Amino acid sequence: MAQVSLKNIRKVYPNGAEALTPSSFDIGDGEFVVLVGPSGCGKSTLLRMVAGLEEITEGELTINGRVMNDVDPADRDIAMVFQNYALYPHMSVRKNIAYGLKNRKTPKDVIERKVAEAAAMLNLNEYLDRKPSQLSGGQRQRVAMGRAIVRDPALFLFDEPLSNLDAKLRNQMRIEIKALQRRLGVTSIYVTHDQVEAMTMADRIIVMNAGRIEQIGTPAEIYHRPASTFVASFMGAPPMNLISARLDGGRVMINGDTVLAAAEGSGAVTLGIRPEDVVLGAEGSISFHVDIIEELGAHRLLHGRLADQEFTIHVGKDVEAAPGETRIALKSDAITLFHPETGKAL
Amino acid sequence: MTEANAGVIDHAASHTPPRKRRIRWGAIGDHAVLIVGSLFMMLPLLMVLQMTTVPDVEVIKTGPSLTIGHQLPENFDKAMFQASGFSGQNTGLNMLKNSFILGIGFALGKILIGMMAAYAIVYFRMRFATLAFWVIFTTLLLPLEVRILPSYEVVQKLGMLNTYQGLIIPLIASATATFFFRQFFRSVPEELVEAARIDGAGPVKFFIDILVPLSRTMIAAMFIIMFVYGWNQYLWPTMITTEEDMFTLVRGIKQITQVLEGNRIPEYGRANLLAIIAIIPPVMVVIFFQSWFVKGLTESDK
Numbered sequence A: 001m002a003q004v005s006l007k008n009i010r011k012v013y014p015n016g017a018e019a020l021t022p023s024s025f026d027i028g029d030g031e032f033v034v035l036v037g038p039s040g041c042g043k044s045t046l047l048r049m050v051a052g053l054e055e056i057t058e059g060e061l062t063i064n065g066r067v068m069n070d071v072d073p074a075d076r077d078i079a080m081v082f083q084n085y086a087l088y089p090h091m092s093v094r095k096n097i098a099y100g101l102k103n104r105k106t107p108k109d110v111i112e113r114k115v116a117e118a119a120a121m122l123n124l125n126e127y128l129d130r131k132p133s134q135l136s137g138g139q140r141q142r143v144a145m146g147r148a149i150v151r152d153p154a155l156f157l158f159d160e161p162l163s164n165l166d167a168k169l170r171n172q173m174r175i176e177i178k179a180l181q182r183r184l185g186v187t188s189i190y191v192t193h194d195q196v197e198a199m200t201m202a203d204r205i206i207v208m209n210a211g212r213i214e215q216i217g218t219p220a221e222i223y224h225r226p227a228s229t230f231v232a233s234f235m236g237a238p239p240m241n242l243i244s245a246r247l248d249g250g251r252v253m254i255n256g257d258t259v260l261a262a263a264e265g266s267g268a269v270t271l272g273i274r275p276e277d278v279v280l281g282a283e284g285s286i287s288f289h290v291d292i293i294e295e296l297g298a299h300r301l302l303h304g305r306l307a308d309q310e311f312t313i314h315v316g317k318d319v320e321a322a323p324g325e326t327r328i329a330l331k332s333d334a335i336t337l338f339h340p341e342t343g344k345a346l
Numbered sequence B: 001m002t003e004a005n006a007g008v009i010d011h012a013a014s015h016t017p018p019r020k021r022r023i024r025w026g027a028i029g030d031h032a033v034l035i036v037g038s039l040f041m042m043l044p045l046l047m048v049l050q051m052t053t054v055p056d057v058e059v060i061k062t063g064p065s066l067t068i069g070h071q072l073p074e075n076f077d078k079a080m081f082q083a084s085g086f087s088g089q090n091t092g093l094n095m096l097k098n099s100f101i102l103g104i105g106f107a108l109g110k111i112l113i114g115m116m117a118a119y120a121i122v123y124f125r126m127r128f129a130t131l132a133f134w135v136i137f138t139t140l141l142l143p144l145e146v147r148i149l150p151s152y153e154v155v156q157k158l159g160m161l162n163t164y165q166g167l168i169i170p171l172i173a174s175a176t177a178t179f180f181f182r183q184f185f186r187s188v189p190e191e192l193v194e195a196a197r198i199d200g201a202g203p204v205k206f207f208i209d210i211l212v213p214l215s216r217t218m219i220a221a222m223f224i225i226m227f228v229y230g231w232n233q234y235l236w237p238t239m240i241t242t243e244e245d246m247f248t249l250v251r252g253i254k255q256i257t258q259v260l261e262g263n264r265i266p267e268y269g270r271a272n273l274l275a276i277i278a279i280i281p282p283v284m285v286v287i288f289f290q291s292w293f294v295k296g297l298t299e300s301d302k
């Protein structure tokens, strides 16, 4: 277990590319933090700096109060799970799991006991003598997990561990990893670009974009109170609707229709609302044109145009809907307003 | 466990009903061509073999023939156990030993140096790693034959004439193995290094525990090539070894056919038999290691 603290950590690669602008955050004991963001935003870079695989250009990294900037990865008391598993192909599963312990001169009987424990926890008992090439993707991933947990590290680092698995297995492993982390109570940093993984696994999510941290918060905060239009459109499927509107005399107006009464300031704003926070009905104050209805079984998505801007509504399966003109209302407490240029929440 | 599993799989596979064999003329034709071709290639070898079984006089009188004589055991005895020179040291057995020392020493030395050099170039952030690699690479343009006089001088000044190290070390100095191992190491996934670092394996441990086992197919391939290359060296051993007890087979055979004292007949039988003996070890190495590294290649490692 560990507390991790990053203070103004910055990364500039030797070729001059700034992969991470100075960023700070703290991770508490036993917390599961997910780093999420589009490809190339610097998630792996950040994780690898915590692991010690990448040099920290500026800033200070501490784990349990100890400055780790120049500590060797082996001495940071961390374990890492890689996207392509990175198992040693010539070693059996048993040896793969035991290798880290062996290098730490752990007594033989202790190694055996720990490997057996890990194998039991991960249902790997019958595969212990196989080579990684004789395992399925999910089994390999479990071996990689086993290699991480036998060492009782203070910190788990995951770099997109599930992205090589198919969707069904991914769901299953997601739950397994989360349950394992709960059980062991080990502080974890988990990198993914899959927002479902981020929402379901995280205690706290860190949303990154282009080398910057956009927002840090619990999944609910990130989802309901996005700090920027980037977070709003990145998290959630379908993403939050973003509509340009006007602030006028304490009211938010779209095309002359008032959608929100109590708001300060004036001028252009971007209004954000989740597709499920829209109510369909004749008494609604805004007109909406439905173009396409997507049938998804448990619910429907109505894609259409609101004041000539794309807009999506999420309704339950028992709600009547047909293409054409209709009226909607926005739940006023679910509306977030953003600055039209910077995209920051107001 | 692995074997047991393979057994299980085989067993399962054998449940499929046996298919009726049909004669495939295409395959027969292919094989016929291959067989005729290999017989043709083997013909000179068979002729040499035939000549070792007849008395030397007959070789001169009739030339190659189809008769098989009774001279083989006698020639074998002469070739392996009797010395042809003055010192009584250059028996076939002794030359065979020297050849093995040269072949194996050269191959192992080359693999060891090549692997370590490639390891340094690929895995360590050195200032001039690329430059170092290209400097090493240019030695490919300077094989021993090109630099034979200066090499001879160096070896002579170091007092290594007529020694095994004098035979082996100058031959090792070229980039082939380094080059192949460099290419191979670059194909090893980066994550493996990182996982090993986190697992607490330092540079030496990573090399021995992970890189060497991963390279075993490459090592086998290198061993084949280098052993045969070292075994077949002629020019360098001829220059470096003047004492008969240091002769290698390839160098020694010539010595025998050269012995034409007065009107003695050259010992064809003996020389030819030595030639055949000289062929056998490289062939064995190729056959043995080939099956070994084909196995390695089919397990999709890495």
Ligand SMILES: Nc1ncnc2c1ncn2[C@@H]1O[C@H](COP(=O)(O)OP(=O)(O)OP(=O)(O)O)[C@@H](O)[C@H]1O
Residues within 6 Å of the ligand: A013, A014, A015, A017, A018, A019, A037, A038, A039, A040, A041, A042, A043, A044, A045, A046, A193
């Ligand atoms: N070794 C390197 N040298 C130079 N630039 C690099 C290096 N590694 C990564 N980068 C750059 O740093 C940025 C962040 O890369 P990083 O690998 O952290 O992205 P990521 O968020 O993990 O993306 P993905 O989801 O695709 O894995 C990218 O723009 C990338 O091009």
Ligand SMILES: [Mg+2]
Residues within 6 Å of the ligand: A043, A044, A045, A159
């Ligand atoms: Mg990445």
